Amino acid sequence: MRDSPLQPSPCTAFRLSLACDLAEVRPAAQLVREFLAEQGLHEEEFIPCELAVAEACNNAIQYASDSGRQQPVIIEVVCNCANVELRVQDHTPGFDLPAKVRLPKRDSERGRGLFLIRTLMDGTTYLRGKNENALVMVKTRFHQGRHPAPPGPYNWEEAKQRLEENERVIRHMARELCFRSESLSAIFRCSSELGQTNNLENFSRRLLNDLLHITASDWFVLRLILPGEGRLALFAASEAGFHPEPLGLSDPVRSFHSVEVEAALYRRDVWFDTQRPLTADDPLSAMWPASTGLVRPISSGETLIGTLAVGKNSPQQPISSEQAEVVHTFVDFLALEIVNARLQEEQVGSRLVSHELEIARDIQQALLPRSLPQLRGLGLAGFCESAREVGGDFYDAIQLSEQALLLVVADVMGTGVPAAMFAAIVRSLVRAMPEGTRQPSELLARINRHMYEQLSDVDMFITAQLAFIDIKKRSLKAASAGHCPVLLAAAGRRDIKILSPEGVPLGVLPDAVFADETVKLGRHFRLVLYTDGITEACNANGDLFGQERLSQWLEQAIPLHSTADQLKAALIAELAGFQSGSIPKDDQTFMVLAEEGSGGTSRARKRPR
Amino acid sequence: MKIQHQANTLNVSDVLELGAANSGSFRDEVRAALPEKLDAIEIDLSQTRFLDSCGLGALISLHKGAVGHSGGITIRLLNPTPAVQQILELTRLHRLFEIVRR
Numbered sequence: 001m002r003d004s005p006l007q008p009s010p011c012t013a014f015r016l017s018l019a020c021d022l023a024e025v026r027p028a029a030q031l032v033r034e035f036l037a038e039q040g041l042h043e044e045e046f047i048p049c050e051l052a053v054a055e056a057c058n059n060a061i062q063y064a065s066d067s068g069r070q071q072p073v074i075i076e077v078v079c080n081c082a083n084v085e086l087r088v089q090d091h092t093p094g095f096d097l098p099a100k101v102r103l104p105k106r107d108s109e110r111g112r113g114l115f116l117i118r119t120l121m122d123g124t125t126y127l128r129g130k131n132e133n134a135l136v137m138v139k140t141r142f143h144q145g146r147h148p149a150p151p152g153p154y155n156w157e158e159a160k161q162r163l164e165e166n167e168r169v170i171r172h173m174a175r176e177l178c179f180r181s182e183s184l185s186a187i188f189r190c191s192s193e194l195g196q197t198n199n200l201e202n203f204s205r206r207l208l209n210d211l212l213h214i215t216a217s218d219w220f221v222l223r224l225i226l227p228g229e230g231r232l233a234l235f236a237a238s239e240a241g242f243h244p245e246p247l248g249l250s251d252p253v254r255s256f257h258s259v260e261v262e263a264a265l266y267r268r269d270v271w272f273d274t275q276r277p278l279t280a281d282d283p284l285s286a287m288w289p290a291s292t293g294l295v296r297p298i299s300s301g302e303t304l305i306g307t308l309a310v311g312k313n314s315p316q317q318p319i320s321s322e323q324a325e326v327v328h329t330f331v332d333f334l335a336l337e338i339v340n341a342r343l344q345e346e347q348v349g350s351r352l353v354s355h356e357l358e359i360a361r362d363i364q365q366a367l368l369p370r371s372l373p374q375l376r377g378l379g380l381a382g383f384c385e386s387a388r389e390v391g392g393d394f395y396d397a398i399q400l401s402e403q404a405l406l407l408v409v410a411d412v413m414g415t416g417v418p419a420a421m422f423a424a425i426v427r428s429l430v431r432a433m434p435e436g437t438r439q440p441s442e443l444l445a446r447i448n449r450h451m452y453e454q455l456s457d458v459d460m461f462i463t464a465q466l467a468f469i470d471i472k473k474r475s476l477k478a479a480s481a482g483h484c485p486v487l488l489a490a491a492g493r494r495d496i497k498i499l500s501p502e503g504v505p506l507g508v509l510p511d512a513v514f515a516d517e518t519v520k521l522g523r524h525f526r527l528v529l530y531t532d533g534i535t536e537a538c539n540a541n542g543d544l545f546g547q548e549r550l551s552q553w554l555e556q557a558i559p560l561h562s563t564a565d566q567l568k569a570a571l572i573a574e575l576a577g578f579q580s581g582s583i584p585k586d587d588q589t590f591m592v593l594a595e596e597g598s599g600g601t602s603r604a605r606k607r608p609r
Numbered sequence: 610m611k612i613q614h615q616a617n618t619l620n621v622s623d624v625l626e627l628g629a630a631n632s633g634s635f636r637d638e639v640r641a642a643l644p645e646k647l648d649a650i651e652i653d654l655s656q657t658r659f660l661d662s663c664g665l666g667a668l669i670s671l672h673k674g675a676v677g678h679s680g681g682i683t684i685r686l687l688n689p690t691p692a693v694q695q696i697l698e699l700t701r702l703h704r705l706f707e708i709v710r711r
Contacts, residue, residue, distance in 0.1 A: 022629040026629075051661060051692075058629040058661065058663060103701060112666075115699075116661070
């Protein structure tokens with residue numbers, strides 16, 4: 001008859017303690033076998049169990065530590081209708097149970113024990129503690145339906161002994177079950193809180209306080225590696241007054257010993273106790289000098305996230321293997337939550353940044369003139385391309401009369417919304433002060449006076465180029481606030497005139513003085529104003545476009561293109577060709593003014609190159 | 610355990626168990642009994658109720674010695690019990706030893 005899942009399955013247990021001597025193993029394994037046979041197990045079930053227990057005991061004895069040889073090896077067997085759990089407790093330094101155990105070479109005389117255990121059993125786990133570990137082996141019963149052999153006529157002593165044994169095993173199991181269910185409920189409780197508070201620090205503190213409670217420990221120290229830093233910085237500690245310095249992980253020479261650094265560097269548990277106490281210079285020993293405990297590295301995949309130290313103040317009660325197991329579970333869970341929280345933070349951060357960039361781009365676009373003034377015989381074209389991290393470039397053209405025009409190109413040093421805001425202010429000031437516009441240097445000086453304070457408050461500055469064009473007088477008056485030069489070309493002249501009047505950027509000196517440079521405009525002149533995003537455009541090799549290349553381009557482009565729009569299109573194409581494949585790092589802005597009268601252009605076109 | 614020598618064959622029988630506690634002495638006793646001239650060692654496993662990884666180690670050690678012996682000695686395992694046969698198969702050692710049922 002199969003048990004329905006609702007009925008509690010009858011469970012029997014058996015406990016055996018043997019001296020650390022190989023000769024004791026066989027009789028003990030035989031007792032296990034007899035016990036299992038009594039429980040109604042089939043031969044095909046109890047023979048593998050007998051062998052697995054023997055192999056586990058052999059290992060426990062062969063690898064026992066010096067102090068472990070004085071202690072007994074303990075076998076516990078718990079048997080119910082569905083399976084048999086065999087538990088062998090050892091006092092060895094412990095080992096890492098591999099996920100898959102391979103057979104040794106055929107002629108090797110050793111190394112088959114673990115393979116046999118893995119092969120004969122249906123489940124194997126190894127619980128590690130401080131000098132005390134437990135190998136837990138589970139065998140699923142397939143021959144069900146046989147009832148346990150009816151208990152023989154026990155005498156009173158025997159029955160009492162069995163009862164005591166069972167009670168001991170059940171107490172042990174209940175303790176472990178209690179650990180596990182407490183861990184689980186603590187984790188659930190903290191997870192549901194995490195969803196509400198979204199505060200990793202409070203969450204960690206609560207979770208770790210629960211851990212202290214479950215493992216009967218007194219204190220914890222959680223250190224995390226802050227992204228981008230190779231240091232373990234305190235994140236949370238049970239003691240509010242504990243404020244240790246961050247611990248560097250890459251220091252070649254450390255003047256002190258730290259169990260936390262050791263755990264982080266070697267990525268393994270580091271225990272401290274009476275035999276291997278915390279050294280006096282260990283940061284932990286300042287707060288908890290004579291304690292016992294362990295430090296567990298916290299990692300996510302290959303990445304180290306931090307360390308968790310858990311300790312007890314009483315050296316008599318070190319952390320047991322079950323308690324260490326609970327610490328491991330909590331650390332795994334914590335690692336998951338830390339990674340999640342950081343991902344979330346990053347996402348929120350990048351959303352904010354992209355939103356800010358959007359606003360900045362909107363402002364920048366709004367600053368650009370929707371249409372450019374049309375003066376007779378003059379063609380005007382402007383171009384402004386924002387980089388991914390929007391800067392503060394803009395251009396403007398203000399018509400002052402039938403024959404006078406003011407051109408502005410400016411570059412606010414900075415990115416995002418602040419840069420765009422300052423660009424807006426400069427643009428407004430230029431447009432609001434038409435009286436000074438025939439004197440670009442004076443206009444720059446006034447703008448500087450208005451903006452100096454705000455700009456220097458935020459450590460920003462602006463470079464700007466003003467060009468005042470009077471067609472009637474055929475003159476160009478330019479002033480610069482630390483900006484790129486103006487390029488001027490004229491029909492029939494091979495050379496390009498480069499105007500770069502003296503002047504510091506706006507926001508650098510409170511009473512900055514600017515100079516005007518005045519030149520005569522030749523027939524069919526072409527004027528190019530630009531920002532450094534053009535000359536600092538990079539190609540795939542990292543070469544800059546440069547002012548020389550720009551001048552050369554203009555020189556050879558003049559005979560080919562007669563209008564401002566054509567020149568603009570040609571320069572855009574030239575830039576695109578040059579920086580093909582690489583993404584511009586800075587805004588790229590330029591303006592072209594061209595005299596487009598009849599005759600001059602056609603003559604220019606006919607000019608042999 | 611009984612060890613008999615007849616007609617260039619060493620017969621080992623009455624091996625009740627071969628585990629961590631006795632595998633070393635088993636190996637040493639068989640080795641000590643090896644005569645100068647020998648063709649085969651026959652180990653009767655029909656009475657063997659228990660064999661663990663240490664016992665396997667002792668058998669492998671004897672096998673290595675036998676291969677190195679001048680002229681070469683065959684090691685035969687006679688009539689292993691089902692439990693022992695299973696261990697030999699699990700560890701793929703049934704291919705190393707000659708297993709005979711008679």
